[in-house]
Amino acid sequence: MSRAINFGAGPAAIPLQALERARDEMLDYAATGMSIMEQSHRGSAYLAVHRDARERLERLLQLPPTHAVLFLSGGATTHFAQVPMNFLKVGQTAEYVLTGGFSEKAQEAASFYGAARISHSTRDSDGVYRRVPNPTELPIDTTAVYVHTTSNNTLFGTQFREFPSTGNVPHVCDMSSDFLSRPIDAAKFAFVYAGAQKNIGPSGLVIAVASKEFLRSGRRDIPQIFRYQAILENDSLLNTPPTFAIYLARAVLRWLEEEGGVLAMEARSKAKARLVYDALDAAKDFYDAPVELESRSRMNVVFRCSNPVRDEEFLAQAAARRMVGLKGHRATGGIRASLYNAVSVADARALATFIKEFADRKG
Numbered sequence: 001m002s003r004a005i006n007f008g009a010g011p012a013a014i015p016l017q018a019l020e021r022a023r024d025e026m027l028d029y030a031a032t033g034m035s036i037m038e039q040s041h042r043g044s045a046y047l048a049v050h051r052d053a054r055e056r057l058e059r060l061l062q063l064p065p066t067h068a069v070l071f072l073s074g075g076a077t078t079h080f081a082q083v084p085m086n087f088l089k090v091g092q093t094a095e096y097v098l099t100g101g102f103s104e105k106a107q108e109a110a111s112f113y114g115a116a117r118i119s120h121s122t123r124d125s126d127g128v129y130r131r132v133p134n135p136t137e138l139p140i141d142t143t144a145v146y147v148h149t150t151s152n153n154t155l156f157g158t159q160f161r162e163f164p165s166t167g168n169v170p171h172v173c174d175m176s177s178d179f180l181s182r183p184i185d186a187a188k189f190a191f192v193y194a195g196a197q198k199n200i201g202p203s204g205l206v207i208a209v210a211s212k213e214f215l216r217s218g219r220r221d222i223p224q225i226f227r228y229q230a231i232l233e234n235d236s237l238l239n240t241p242p243t244f245a246i247y248l249a250r251a252v253l254r255w256l257e258e259e260g261g262v263l264a265m266e267a268r269s270k271a272k273a274r275l276v277y278d279a280l281d282a283a284k285d286f287y288d289a290p291v292e293l294e295s296r297s298r299m300n301v302v303f304r305c306s307n308p309v310r311d312e313e314f315l316a317q318a319a320a321r322r323m324v325g326l327k328g329h330r331a332t333g334g335i336r337a338s339l340y341n342a343v344s345v346a347d348a349r350a351l352a353t354f355i356k357e358f359a360d361r362k363g
Contacts, residue, residue, distance in 0.1 A: 008325025100153025157302035201249035
């Protein structure tokens with residue numbers, strides 16, 4: 001079997017070991033005579049998977065007892081609305097830091113529930129995000145109910161290296177595209193949420209890491225199914241969770257632990273990003289990598305050929321080498337290489353080699 005090198009932004013590459021485990025257990029999970037997809041979410045076979053996945057996350061994140069893991073559904077975009085639904089009331093203000101397209105969508109969704117103020121935006125006059133703000137640029141309204149940031153921006157390829165301090169104001173962060181790619185101090189965040197289809201598993205699952213105190217502060221005048229506190233109280237089993245997605249995420253988490261955990265993923269991320277950016281910088285007359293140096297994402301490397309006519313040729317020749325998922329987002333165009341955890345250093349090296357060879361041939 002010849003597998004493609006998948007640089008897709010999401011749904012994205014999943015470790016082969018996790019896929020092989022799912023294949024081997026597909027028809028008969030743990031001698032139950034059924035797939036895990038056929039098991040009751042209240043039954044012992046699935047509950048063991050559910051709790052093991054949660055415990056692996058707690059270990060990987062070194063989660064303090066003040067925080068809890070939630071398994072959610074709907075994709076991260078759903079939680080652009082569900083976060084303010086829980087924590088923002090009419091007459092209150094939440095602060096939104098805009099650093100890319102999805103942070104814009106989060107702010108727009110929050111505006112239905114209260115004042116979702118844009119505290120800072122790094123969008124240029126031409127509509128492009130080329131950097132994230134440094135911590136001193138962020139004026140924080142101390143009366144805000146929370147500050148929302150996006151750790152990594154898949155469309156424009158920017159990433160926070162250092163998270164801003166929000167003082168006593170709760171920090172909510174969408175970490176969909178770099179969750180588990182580097183260590184975080186969970187205690188500094190009130191609520192972190194991440195769509196699974198980048199670094200954790202298949203689409204349809206969202207993982208949240210939340211301060212128990214922050215969850216208790218949530219609204220009670222919304223339906224129970226939308227209340228994060230109710231989901232926590234029911235161990236993410238208030239209704240039927242996305243059981244197969246959690247099962248496959250657990251296989252990815254097992255692989256991640258076996259590979260050395262988030263510190264190992266961070267080292268690999270740095271190595272992969274260095275290979276690709278070095279290749280682009282060595283041919284800077286041929287390629288345009290627009291993100292400022294200190295804001296470059298290790299997860300999503302965005303670039304284009306200086307002559308945009310060559311972008312399609314680059315993509316076609318890359319596809320001929322079984323490198324897929326490199327087409328830029330429809331809102332931005334160009335080329336984008338996503339270097340999530342399941343993408344190997346060898347994969348990044350192969351892309352870097354092609355970047356050099358293409359420029360040498362066409363330059």
